[in-house]
Amino acid sequence: EAGVTQSPTHLIKTRGQQVTLRCSPISGHTSVYWYQQALGLGLQFLLWYDEGEERNRGNFPPRFSGRQFPNYSSELNVNALELEDSALYLCASSRQGSYEQYFGPGTRLTVT
Amino acid sequence: GDSVTQMEGPVTLSEEAFLTINCTYTATGYPSLFWYVQYPGEGLQLLLKATKADDKGSNKGFEATYRKETTSFHLEKGSVQVSDSAVYFCALSDRSSNTGKLIFGQGTTLQVKP
Numbered sequence: 001e002a003g004v005t006q007s008p009t010h011l012i013k014t015r016g017q018q019v020t021l022r023c024s025p026i027s028g029h030t031s032v033y034w035y036q037q038a039l040g041l042g043l044q045f046l047l048w049y050d051e052g053e054e055r056n057r058g059n060f061p062p063r064f065s066g067r068q069f070p071n072y073s074s075e076l077n078v079n080a081l082e083l084e085d086s087a088l089y090l091c092a093s094s095r096q097g098s099y100e101q102y103f104g105p106g107t108r109l110t111v112t
Numbered sequence: 113g114d115s116v117t118q119m120e121g122p123v124t125l126s127e128e129a130f131l132t133i134n135c136t137y138t139a140t141g142y143p144s145l146f147w148y149v150q151y152p153g154e155g156l157q158l159l160l161k162a163t164k165a166d167d168k169g170s171n172k173g174f175e176a177t178y179r180k181e182t183t184s185f186h187l188e189k190g191s192v193q194v195s196d197s198a199v200y201f202c203a204l205s206d207r208s209s210n211t212g213k214l215i216f217g218q219g220t221t222l223q224v225k226p
Contacts, residue, residue: 033214043219048212099144100146103155105154
């Protein structure tokens with residue numbers, strides 16, 4: 001069974017630009033979660049999508065947004081990039097109603 | 113709010129030594145508890161889980177028991193290998209609040225020397 005996949009692997013952007021990160025969940029999983037792992041700040045919950053709807057979001061500004069598509073894949077969009085957005089962005093998926101989350105390899109975003 | 117506290121690292125052990133990484137939690141509801149492992153340059157892998165008090169999760173020689181009375185979920189392994197060198201995260205998911213999010217500890221770096 002294929003795991004969670006994320007693209008791209010690495011990304012370098014300039015402050016003020018916009019970025020889109022992509023995630024494909026494990027087959028059969030309907031929930032997708034996004035986390036930010038920034039140096040010194042640990043793992044922070046960003047967003048939860050299930051069945052195409054945003055179910056919960058963490059304590060992040062509105063310039064962090066996303067969506068889930070009918071095939072359950074997801075995008076995370078970050079507008080007006082700031083230096084402190086540099087981090088590893090991790091996507092996870094789970095079966096509906098399950099609390100077990102399975103993570104992808106992450107996208108490393110560097111903002112210069 | 114809910115929180116997870118792990119022992120500070122880094123933890124440095126010799127191969128075949130016994131490992132304990134302490135984890136305690138605070139939760140108002142009924143959490144499920146997890147250990148994840150992150151190898152250098154990779155994402156998180158689910159190592160083991162426990163969903164109710166006194167459950168023991170185990171995988172690849174690692175074990176952890178859900179202790180409600182001490183609000184703890186300590187990770188143990190009897191004999192570590194160099195390949196176990198990684199960062200270990202304790203996490204909880206509060207089933208009663210249904211927020212979807214995992215709350216993570218700060219992570220403990222384990223280095224195993226030959």
